[in-house]
Amino acid sequence: MSLRFNSDGTFRVLQMADIQDGPDVREDTIRLIEGAIRKAHPDLIVLTGDQIRGYDPAYIDTFLRRRGEQPGTHVRAVTEIEAKIRGIKRHPIAKTLTKSQPSDERWMIDGIGTDSPKLVKSAGRNGSASKLESWAEAINRATAASLLDETRQKVRDTFAAFLGPALESRIPFAATYGNHDFQCGILADEQDDLYREFAGCMNPVAGSSPLALEPGTFALPIEASDGSGRITMSVMMVNSGDYADTADAGDGNGRQSVTEYAKYAANSRGWDLADSDGYGTPSPEAVEWLKRVQRELGRRNGDGQAVPAIAFQHIPPQEFYDCLREVPAYTPNAVEGAREFAGHCYVLDRDVCRPGSRLGEAIGCADVNVGEVDALREAGGYFALFCGHDHKNSFVGHVHDIDLGYAPTCGFECYGPKSRFRGIRLFEFREDNPMAYVTRMLTWGDLVGRYSSNELRVFFEDHCVTDLIGVRNELRRPQVSATLLGAGAVTCGAIGYAVRGLLRKSQ
Template sequence: MRFREDGSFRVLQMADVQDGPDVLPDTIRLIREAIREADPDLVVFTGDQIRGYDPAYIDTFLRRRGEEPGARVRAVTEIEAKIRGIKRHPVIRKVSDRVADRLTEAGKPVPAALLDPDTVTNAVAAAGADSTDVITTSEVGDSVETSPTPETVSTLVYSTQSGKASPAHETPATLDELMNETREKVRRTFSGFLGPVVEAGVPFAATYGNHDFQCGILADEQDDIYREYPGCLNPDDSLEPGTFALPVESSDGSGRVAMSVMMVNSGDYAGKPEENDAQYPAYVVNPRGLDLADADGYGTPTPKAIEWLGSIQTELGERNGDGKPVPAIAFQHIPPQEFYDCLKEVPAWTPNAVEGARTHAGRCYVLNHEVCRPGSRLGEAIGCADENVGEVDALREAGGYFALFCGHDHKNSFVGHVHDIDLGYAPTCGFECYGPKSRYRGIRLFEFHESNPAGYVTRMLTWGNLVGRYSSNELRVWFEDHCVTGAVSARNELRRPQVFAVVAGAMSLGFIAIIRSLIKAAR
């Protein structure tokens, strides 16, 4: 990539598409209109392109990396699946070592086939010869029921739907078959939102968020799928999936790197879920409000990624021959804690204030307009990690970095300057997930000039600007904008003047009606 002859270079940041296999037409239209308006040189996707908890992925859903696909599904996904008529497939699974461990703990012999089975059917047959007991583990989806008769054993298979055996006529699938189905669904999602990008011939790059992997396909394999599409710049030799540099050369054709776009994988969830399984029931009950119930907060870039932020600047300086860091902007999904420094703490009754999350819980914030650019919007708490791994400090120490932009928090679209660097957001550009009103959903445009990349201009290309005030399903968007999942979100809603006015008006009318009824009864 290089700057244009006029010295300009344009980038579109698309955050939180967050859709299933059939990307909504409104999302595709917004992407197409933004590309038509901006004529970009590069499109960057900053994570959560995949709605990993969508019912379409119910058979391979991963609550956390390292789990067995489909073993633990969010209650809200189960409910949505029933509403949409999506049923879980009976599936033949490999028996885990945990089954053998439970038999050992119970003092029962472990059949040889159970130690290294090809399928559950083999294990059932082996176990059935020695025992008529039910073999279970503490986790949903790891139970095998045996039968005393060979005839019955031959018709039993594992089912994720009930955790018990299912008749063979239900034609169960193997886990490999279900994973292949999920891969094709991921390709359908990619084809949906990448369609306008590929049609326009614009190069693109993608990093990952905390929901992409939950479909069951991890980032390294998603990287391979992205590279199937023309224009994908994700390298196959990156430090890790989603962490790589995209140098932009000067317009004179000399090969000098005039600027670099840095893509950073900011992780997904912190902590070890297996050490916090006691909290799993809470996660199932309220998956959005308690998305972190079994984690130590959201994830962070890995230590090697933090180190890479400096080493890549050294490499680019050596490439230019002067050893100097190049002007650079970084993109990732989850914001670091320093984003809170773009806000100021205010009393709880302040209109439009939002309550902080986790390490910032119990305090209310509004934008600090002394450090934020005009047009900035704060719609929800900053969902940063509990741990500060020093990423912003690393950017400053490396030199050259002038901005870090994120997604993740769908209602935020502010840009602030703190710690000698710009910290900013793009809101969701999708219509299948929660977010702001339709007219505020959009895509962020950056316009850089070769002579001074750090003096860039950025603005939002919103649905309201490009298409119109309302989407094709405004009722759904209204619900996603005002959805209350707990006490904090309820208080945030009441701080919105229009919401407060409606609630206060309704309560006043109710109070007047009660007074009138009491007066009438007294007469």
């Protein structure tokens, strides 16, 4: 399947960011997707990561905080709490394995099929293991595989739900990955295979051509409308990694050093979020590929020239902070930076940002700059890089000779802005000048209405805080500070009235 500009010289793309849901995708999320498709009539849909809520209790038996872990180990405390609230119980065998995880192959499981399986030790190779233990070992392996099979089906169900409107409308789609997708236990390469089970999937097999580097990193050329086959522009999908390592840890894509992993494993509940070491980055191979692929597209066109290109990924690079302006901490609606940018407060720089831009939270970039934006500039042709990841942000700024922008969450199962600001970003390109594109948000407020079906939940997600930075950011919101001041005044008045009454009675 090839992509081509329409006969009127237009090509429309919808960016869906951070659906972040379990197998039962929220109806409001589906309604928003349906409304955006009806409104835009897109030629392509790009999914920019965190389609899967990997920490959802549905995946509790196969959950991964980090790639390379034993599935189901070190489950987040918030996931366990949510599982109890929803009445989801862990599989007995999964629970037993994650408690002990013996490295000695002589350990097996006894009590398969009961509510209290336990680890037992065989007599070893030179001894005589019981038939029960040998049978238990075989059943355990089958059960572990079965748990992953169940998760694969749940991932399929999730895909089928949010892809439903696109499949019904026969719209091609492409997907890359975020920091939560893999946490369900099914890694990106397998998820790529699952996506390709659905009609219209544009994800190529990794390594199948110079345009396909790895799962989530590939180019989608868009040909001219005249049928000549000339590539007029390209959509680049980039896998931006998931979680970073400490300085001595390795490749920066989620694998920890032995020392750091031991610390993490010993106090996994204390390190409840896998981003304790910060977020990941595109691999060095991906950064180099962004330059190399432009040469390949130029070769295919026969002129060696870079083609106009827009890149999509999940986690933003540090240059996104250059779209902001530092302000005093008491500035209304300012947000405090995260990690390397902590202690500094920011608002949008209106001189570089497009009208309608919104800043709702800190930019959750990696602690290191791997030179991705520099690579885009060096390669030529790239005119924009759009991300997701930070659910409350929807700004577009022009810095470093390139547009840097966001789409906010389009999901209703995760944290984010008010209902009316959740949405899907529309891009409209013209064949005669793709760089002069038009983009705007298609929001719930415009497509559906002001409120969602569960506005109490959305209110909590909009004001949810997990650290002191979040508390300070909330206090900078005028409505929040005014409400707190009003409540404080009423409380003080009530206390004063009660004290005055007590004094009168004592006289």
